[in-house]
Amino acid sequence: MDLLTANDRRGEYPQSWYAATADAPGPYPVAKGALDCDVCIIGGGFTGLSAALHLAERGFDVVLLEAQRVGFGASGRNGGQVGTGQRLEQDALEEMVGKGDARKLWDLSLESVQLVRDLVAAHAPDADFRDGILHADHRPRFVPDSHAYARKLNDEYGYDLIRPVDRDEMRHLCGSPAYHGGTLDMGGGHIHPLRFAFGLARAATAKGVRIRELSRVTGLSHGATVQIETETAKVAAKHVLWACNGYLGHAEGQIAARVMPINNYILATEPLDEAFAQELIREGHAVADSKFVINYFRLSEDNRMLFGGAESYGYRFPKDIVKLVSKPMLEIYPQLKDTKVDYAWGGTLGITLNRMPHFARLQGNVLTASGYSGHGVSMATLGGKMAAEAIAGQAERFDLMASVPTPRFPGGVAMRWPLLVAAMFWFSLRDKL
Template sequence: MDLLTANDRPGEYPGSYHASIARQLPPFPKAEGTMRADVCIIGAGYTGLSAALHLRQRGYDVVVLEAQRVGFGASGRNGGHVTAGQRIEQDDLEAMMGKETAHKLWDIGNQAVDLVRTLSRDPAVETDFHDGIIHADHRARHVAHGHAYARKLQEEYGYDLIRPLDRDEMRHMVGSPAYHGGTLDMGSGHIDPLQFALGLARMAVSAGARIFEASKVTHIEEGEPARVRTESAEVTADHVILGCNGYLGGLNAHVAARVMPINNFVATTEPMSPEEQESLIRDNHAVSDSKFVVNYFRFSDDHRLIFGGGESYGYRFPSDIRAKVMKPMLEIYPQLKGAKLSHAWGGTLAITMNRMPHFARLAGNILSFSGYSGHGLALGTLAGQIAAETVAGQAERFDVMASVPTPRFPGGATLRSPLLVLAMLWYSMRDKL
């Protein structure tokens, strides 16, 4: 199944709230004929666009090949959360990698948030960065661990931007009976995801990057230089960067065996009053909860609740996405019964077995960055910067990220789909217990 077209029309953004308000870019041309570049980037999401921008700032000639539209995939459809650190907790990273590397990974995760915050200040990015993510525990037994973890970050990592929330303060901050406590992380935040992606594209083009849309890559021929082919073009390049994430398809078997696409779903309400917004989430923070099939939500700048949730048991989007998102939304906010949803859409992200990103050198001059497991807004953007410095011969951060092992999924790419069904059924049941 080609996930580029399985649920979407070629050359069109989904019917998302983000797409409805964005100042979209005119279509870029389709790649035709033969081209030469220092670097060919495959995918115009956060990773590809950030790589293009940072490579151009270093003086490299860059071609970006996008199968659909700029920001078409998860980069333009996600919930907009920009989260500090890595996808898994530092305790687990210390056990996996040792304390020294775990500290480096923590620093890299925070550099990712800093980069998004810095880039968002450019006039080309027509949206604001808002500080604060509340991590909400849906089980009372999770609260002690969350508070201890906040203390660990404060004491061992010098991170003083996080603090615990008890049950009463959580109820004050999030107007829901579903949560028993949690933490508030002011080093994290949220932003309009598509506006941010389009801003990166504007910055990259202004810096001199050449972007082509409707240009699906069909083959990469390894070599020095490498050759990247689409249906109608061939790009010869000294370096190749893969930034495909959930839309890689069969382009590289090594990555496909370790990075699995999954779908997630998001909906928005009609605009609320500022008072209604404050009754649901105080101080314009974002919220994500402790479920494995996570619920994540925040408000838009025009006071719409943007709610993501609902597990997926296959790669086709459900016929009624509104109903799929409304179910978990009403579990969190029963007071919204009867509320109308103005937009609902699905998207494809990518996960790894251990939920850590997969950074890989597939050949001496071919790099791949994917598997962000829900942290792609921050880590995907930073991956582009890391890609640029790696091409330039400064691979320290790349080597730290690439040192994290990425296990193959059982059965590799062949069994990912049935494995996805079983896994999501299991974790959905676990969340309900």
């Protein structure tokens, strides 16, 4: 089964609140005939669009091939949270790569958030960056560690935008008895992700990038000049960037061995009375909780509850996404039980075995950046910029990310599904117990 069409129509965005409230650029033409360029980018999400924009600003001739529409995948469907840090906490990174490189990875994460802020301001002001992410602990025993981690970031990393939150304040801020404390990070925030993707696409085309939609790559031959084929075009490029994330499928086996697609789901309620909405999330922050299968939620600009949660591991989305996601939402907000759901949608993201992004050189002139594991709004945007730097000959930051180990899934592509399902079942059971 084909990930690109298993749950979506060719050339159509999902029926999400994001798609309903964003004006799509283009449509851009299909790639046809023979095309020559300096860089061919495969994938029109945050990584690909950011890379295209930054390369064009450096004077490179760029062709971007998107199998569907720009922002079609996880970039245009996610929870919109722009988080600081990497997907792993600094304690784990210090153990994995040492304190020196862990500090560099932390600094990159801060840069990634600032980059999103800057690009929103310059190219997508309607994406509406809002400050603050609450990290909410669903077990009392997690709170001391969360508070200690905030103090570690304060003291050892000089980061003063995160602070501990006790039980009473957490319940006040997010209007639910489900949480026992946590942290508030005012360095992060949240945006309308599809409007952001569209802003990047418009900015890239204004700089001369040739975006070609409905142009799925069907073949690639390595060499000093890389030959890329679609159904209707042949592209010759000096450099290539694979930027497909969860929608890669089996197009490139070296990436697929380390980056696996999983599905996640979001619903949007009807607009809520403003006073009622403010009782649910009082200061407009985004919220992400401590469950292994994370619940994440925030209020939209028109006071809808945007609630994400639940995962699945086959190609097909479930038939009733509303039912699937309403269950965790009502566990946190039973006061929404009579509230109508106007939109419900799913998307496919790319995860790695250790949840760190997979950056690599597949050949000297063929790079990849993906596998953001649910932390991609900021890091994918910076990942595209770092890939552009590497193609331009400044590879230090890209190579730092590439040095972080991203192991192959045990059993390879064939066995990763059943092994992941078994692991996820165990962790979801642990959450419940």
